[in-house]
Amino acid sequence: xxxxxxxxxxxxxxxxxxxxxxxxxxxxxxxxxxxxxxxxxxxxxxxxxxxxxxxxxxxxxxxxxxxxxxxxxxxxxxxxxxxxxxxxxxxxxxxxxxxxxxxxxxxxxxxxxxxxxxxxxxxxxxxxxxxxxxxxxxxxxxxxxxxxxxxxxxxxxxxxxxxxxxxxxxxxxxxxxxxxxxxxxxxxxxxxxxxxxxxxxxxxxxxxxxxxxxxxxxxxxxxxxxxxxxxxxxxxxxxxxxxxxxxxxxxxxxxxxxxxxxxxxxxxxxxxxxxxxxxxxxxxxxxxxxxxxxxxxxxxxxxxxxxxxxxxxxxxxxxxxxxxxxxxxxxxxxxxxxxxxxxxxxxxxxxxxxxxxxxxxxxxxxxxxxxxxxxxxxxxxxxxxxxxxxxxxxxxxxxxxxxxxxxxxxxxxxxxxxxxxxxxxxxxxxxxxxxxxxxxxxxxxxxxxxxxxxxxxxxxxxxxxxxxxxxxxxx
Numbered sequence: 001x002x003x004x005x006x007x008x009x010x011x012x013x014x015x016x017x018x019x020x021x022x023x024x025x026x027x028x029x030x031x032x033x034x035x036x037x038x039x040x041x042x043x044x045x046x047x048x049x050x051x052x053x054x055x056x057x058x059x060x061x062x063x064x065x066x067x068x069x070x071x072x073x074x075x076x077x078x079x080x081x082x083x084x085x086x087x088x089x090x091x092x093x094x095x096x097x098x099x100x101x102x103x104x105x106x107x108x109x110x111x112x113x114x115x116x117x118x119x120x121x122x123x124x125x126x127x128x129x130x131x132x133x134x135x136x137x138x139x140x141x142x143x144x145x146x147x148x149x150x151x152x153x154x155x156x157x158x159x160x161x162x163x164x165x166x167x168x169x170x171x172x173x174x175x176x177x178x179x180x181x182x183x184x185x186x187x188x189x190x191x192x193x194x195x196x197x198x199x200x201x202x203x204x205x206x207x208x209x210x211x212x213x214x215x216x217x218x219x220x221x222x223x224x225x226x227x228x229x230x231x232x233x234x235x236x237x238x239x240x241x242x243x244x245x246x247x248x249x250x251x252x253x254x255x256x257x258x259x260x261x262x263x264x265x266x267x268x269x270x271x272x273x274x275x276x277x278x279x280x281x282x283x284x285x286x287x288x289x290x291x292x293x294x295x296x297x298x299x300x301x302x303x304x305x306x307x308x309x310x311x312x313x314x315x316x317x318x319x320x321x322x323x324x325x326x327x328x329x330x331x332x333x334x335x336x337x338x339x340x341x342x343x344x345x346x347x348x349x350x351x352x353x354x355x356x357x358x359x360x361x362x363x364x365x366x367x368x369x370x371x372x373x374x375x376x377x378x379x380x381x382x383x384x385x386x387x388x389x390x391x392x393x394x395x396x397x398x399x400x401x402x403x404x405x406x407x408x409x410x411x412x413x414x415x416x417x418x419x420x421x422x423x424x425x426x427x428x429x430x431x432x433x434x435x436x437x438x439x440x441x442x443x444x445x446x447x448x449x450x451x452x453x454x455x456x457x458x459x460x461x462x463x464x465x466x467x468x469x470x471x472x473x474x475x
Contacts, residue, residue, distance in 0.1 A: 002135075002138065003135070003326075004096070004131050004132075004134050004135035004138075005091060005094055005096040005097050005100065005131075005132075005135055005163075006090060006091065006094055006096070007094070007096070007131070009047075009050075010090050010094065012037065012039065012043075012047055013047050013050060013051050013054070013090075014083060014086065014087055014090065015037060016033065016037065016044070016047055016048070016051065016066075016073075017051065017064075017066075017075065017083045017086060018083045018330055019033060019036060019037070020066070020073060020074075020075035021075060021077065021082065021083050022332065023075075024451065026074060026075040026076070026077060027069075027072050027073065027074040027075065028072065028073060029071055029072055030044060030045075030071050030072065030073060031071070033073060044073070045068065048066045048068060048073060051066050052065055052066055054086075054089075054090070055086070057093075058086070058089040058093075060081060060085070060086065060089070062078070063077070063078035063080055063081040064076065064077050064078065064081050064086070083329075083330075084329050087329065088167055091166070091167050092167060095128050096128055096131050096132055096135070097167075099114065099125075099128050099129065099132060100132050100135075101174075102114070103132075103143070103147050103149065104149070104160055104212070105212065106216060108147045111125045111126060111129065129143070136149075136151075136159070139151075139155055139159050139323060139361065140152065140155060141155060141156055141159060153213070153220060153222055153223070154222060154262070155322075155323070156213070157206065157209050157210060157213060158321070158322060158323040159323055159326065160209050161202065161205050161206045161209050161323075162321070162323050162324055162326035162327045163326055164205050164208075164209070165201060165202050165205045165327055166326060166327045166329075168205070169201060170199075170201045172204070172208065174208075175208045175212075179208055179211045179212070180208075182211065182248055183204060183207045183208060183211070185244070186207065186240070186241070186244045187200075187204070189240045189244065190237065190240060193236050193237065194237075194271070196270075200267075200269075200270050202266075202269060202321070202327075203266050203267060203269065203270065206263070206266045207263065210259065210262070210263065211248070214249055214250075214251070214259065221251050221255040221256075221258055221259060222258045222259055222261075222262045223258060235273070237264065237267065237271075237274075238260070238264065241260050241263055241264065242256075242260055245259055245260050245263075265319065265320055266320060268312075268315065268316060268319075268320045269316055269320050269321060272308070272312050275311075275312050275315045275316070275320075276315065276319075277308065277311040277312060277315060279315060279319075281314075281318060282311050282314050282315050282318070283311075285314045285318075286307065286310055286311055286314060288350060288353070289310065289346070289350050289370070292346040292347075292349050292350050293346060295346075296342055296346070296470075298469075298470070298471075299342065299343075299378075306373070306374075306377045309373045309377075310370065310373060310374075313366065313369045313370060313373060314366070317359055317362040317365060317366045317369070318359065318362075321362065321365075322359075322360075322361055322362055323361040323362065324361070324362045324365045325361050325362050325363065325364045325365050326361070327365070328364055328365055328368075331368070333368070333371070335412070336371050336375065338412075338458075338461075338462040338465070339375070339412050339413070339465070340371070340374070340375045340378060340469075341462075341465070341466040341469065342466075342469050342470065343371065343374045343375055343378060344371065346374070347367055347370045347371050347374065348367070350370070351363055351366065351367045385413075385414065385465055385468035385469060386414045386415070386416050387413055387414065387415050387416065387426050387427065387461060387464050387465065387468070388416050388418050388422070388424055388425050388426045388427070389407070389415055389416070389417055389418065389425070389426065389427045389428075389429060390417070390418045390419075390420065390421050390425050390427070390428045390429070390440070391403050391404055391407070391417060391428075391429045391430070392428070392429075392430050392434065393430060393431050393445075394431055394432065403429065403445075403449070404417055406449075407429075407457075410458070410461060413461055413465060421434065421436045421438055421440060422438070423438055425438060425440040426440060426441065426464045426468075427440060427441050427442070427443065427460055427461075427464060428440050428441070428442045428443070429442075429443050429445060429457065430442070430443070430444065430445070431444060431445055431446070432444070441460055441464070443456055443457060443460060445457075
């Protein structure tokens with residue numbers, strides 16, 4: 001889905017920072033950046049100036065700055081900042097988000113008054129509202145003529161839950177003090193039965209959003225037919241929540257019961273007892289994933305414990321957090337592609353074969369979480385594929401040892417150095433082509449190695465690792 005709370009110009013500025021952030025040297029030639037971003041050099045240079053002005057406005061300029069140097073753009077980045085922090089600030093201060101926030105908290109009265117208060121023309125406010133309407137329409141949420149949020153109540157709550165979590169994380173600065181005290185009271189009651197409950201930040205945002213919606217008008221109570229597991233009313237969580245809701249919410253017994261079910265369904269993100277793992281849809285998708293595993297019989301996964309983790313993940317993405325892709329930032333999954341190529345292919349094929357309306361707003365997050373679960377299980381069940389490397393440079397043994405020490409930075413792979421070339425040698429790294437009858441791959445490096453030499457080495461390691469995973473055992 002398009003994220004329309006950031007305008008095109010801001011999105012471009014974030015893209016420039018991220019491009020530089022991914023570069024090994026934190027720098028890139030202007031012409032290359034222009035080609036990759038499909039922009040003119042004038043727009044690139046103007047955007048760099050604007051980025052630095054934005055960083056000053058956000059009081060981040062001491063930690064991050066972009067510098068033009070000849071035909072290059074260089075990113076200076078401190079240890080306490082990344083593009084994600086810049087994105088949070090762009091979102092917090094965007095005209096779209098600030099106006100949407102007034103709508104959510106029922107503080108928006110009219111376009112005329114909003115424009116007068118913030119020094120904007122009606123035309124500008126209309127344009128901002130139009131972008132907000134388009135953003136919400138992607139999730140079937142509408143704005144009424146009186147600027148009330150209209151649509152499926154759970155979807156409205158999910159949208160703001162994910163949006164506020166994306167921006168505020170563990171902070172409750174957005175909410176009024178009475179709601180903060182009320183939510184903290186509930187979490188304190190939960191703590192004897194779940195010590196880590198204070199870290200359930202997504203859950204906390206849901207509670208705040210629920211209170212805001214319920215406090216407006218009674219019609220905001222959830223319908224009683226929401227999708228949820230059949231809860232055991234003897235459960236401590238249920239009893240605590242039932243008592244808290246009776247004190248906190250003003251509604252009929254049926255309305256409060258619906259809210260209790262809605263809140264407990266959000267706990268399923270963290271607690272498996274609130275997941276209906278025998279759900280027909282969960283079973284259907286698990287079997288589809290299992291079909292992909294059958295293509296690779298060398299992978300000994302999908303046992304009962306793993307199946308439970310996969311089932312829980314599927315359940316959560318389908319029912320508990322169906323809009324969770326809103327929380328995702330730009331991610332580079334190349335590590336998983338290189339380290340776990342077969343698992344990556346399995347998950348990618350599974351996601352690719354889903355219909356457009358299946359996990360419509362949670363496909364990316366589902367893909368990532370399946371990768372995390374399966375890769376962890378893979379590491380537990382399989383020793384890392386040992387890659388045998390022979391290092392031999394004409395500079396002598398001390399230089400060979402220096403190169404071996406540098407190669408150890410590839411700690412994601414299990415590397416074994418062999419003193420001589422053997423039949424099971426996977427790779428020879430040298431500054432000449434050794435005479436050998438074995439079929440080991442060879443790399444020729446300059447001394448000292450260039451960035452391109454390391455890049456070639458990384459590519460070779462990835463290819464060898466993939467081959468070892470496919471073949472499982474050496475012949």
